[in-house]
Amino acid sequence: MLSIPRSSVLPVDAPAHPAMRKKPSVDAALLGYNAFAERNQPRYARYAQARLAREADVTAAVRATLSLARQRWDWLLLQPSLAADVWAELRRQVGEVVPQDVTEAATLYSSLPVTSADSALLCWRVGLTAGEAAELMGLEQPAVEAGLRVARRAHPHLAKGGAL
Incomplete structure (x- = not known):
């Protein structure tokens, strides 16, 4: 295998001072957050x-959730289920x-x-599949x-296309 030595000289368009260079990990994290959002x-x-x-309440709850996720993004990336943590925050924002x-x-x-309740609302009212709801909630x-089975037993009229 041929090995090409790397030059220690920066490319012409790269800033020479280290403080002027962007941190790739910060850019990658921001890109990840943007894709998630x-x-x-x-x-x-x-x-x-x-x-x-009220639509204003919807906008405020979603905006607050995503803003908090952005502020805590580095911490969220270290959690077992980023999606579950952000979902819990959305549920809290809406619940308030x-x-x-x-x-x-x-x-x-x-x-x-x-x-x-979340599963029933997402699947029966919002129209997500169980797989999509699971991914969204981090489950x-x-x-x-x-x-859904628990909800169906408790509220069979809603499971059959009720006015949920």
């Missing part, structure tokens, strides 16, 4: 719309705004474990499927 923002918004009445009225979504959240697909 671009992929998930529309689905986060659909979830928030299913739970919140949800009015205490009697809607089908409110019924789900008051009568079911949160994973079951394994069997956990979402189990959550």
